[in-house]
Amino acid sequence: MAWSESLGVPQLDAASEDVALIHLFADPYSTVTERLDMELTAAGPKMKGLVQRCKRFALYVVDGIVQIKHVAEADDDPAGDDRPDVTLPDAMIAAIKEYNNGKNSDGGEL
Numbered sequence: 001m002a003w004s005e006s007l008g009v010p011q012l013d014a015a016s017e018d019v020a021l022i023h024l025f026a027d028p029y030s031t032v033t034e035r036l037d038m039e040l041t042a043a044g045p046k047m048k049g050l051v052q053r054c055k056r057f058a059l060y061v062v063d064g065i066v067q068i069k070h071v072a073e074a075d076d077d078p079a080g081d082d083r084p085d086v087t088l089p090d091a092m093i094a095a096i097k098e099y100n101n102g103k104n105s106d107g108g109e110l
Contacts, residue, residue, distance in 0.1 A: 027054065038071070042078035056080035058087040060096050068095050 025032070030052040033039050040053040056079060060068035072080025072087045085091055 030054070040079055053079070056084055056087050058092050060092065060099065068092070068099055070095065 027033050030039065033052065033054045036057075036059075038055045038057055040055050056072040058068075058070045059066050070086040070091060072084045074080070074083060077083055080087070
């Protein structure tokens, strides 16, 4: 994917045993967006021809189960473009550490 390449994010390789920390996925038909109920339904984007736009969100998934879901949206900013902070790495790392501390008595690592 061009976005992954431009950001320097290595892609998953079925032949490799490496584990990727992050993986960027394309959702050209909005299948995942719809299943996660993350479609941006505010009038603004649709009035500009942007249909089926995804909300700005970040997930922490463990063994295929969403453990943490952060969505950047507000009544005056439905796309979360002005306040993306909850979906950025610092917020997600803090949430994951808190999640792991609750799961592990020794304050497990990321």
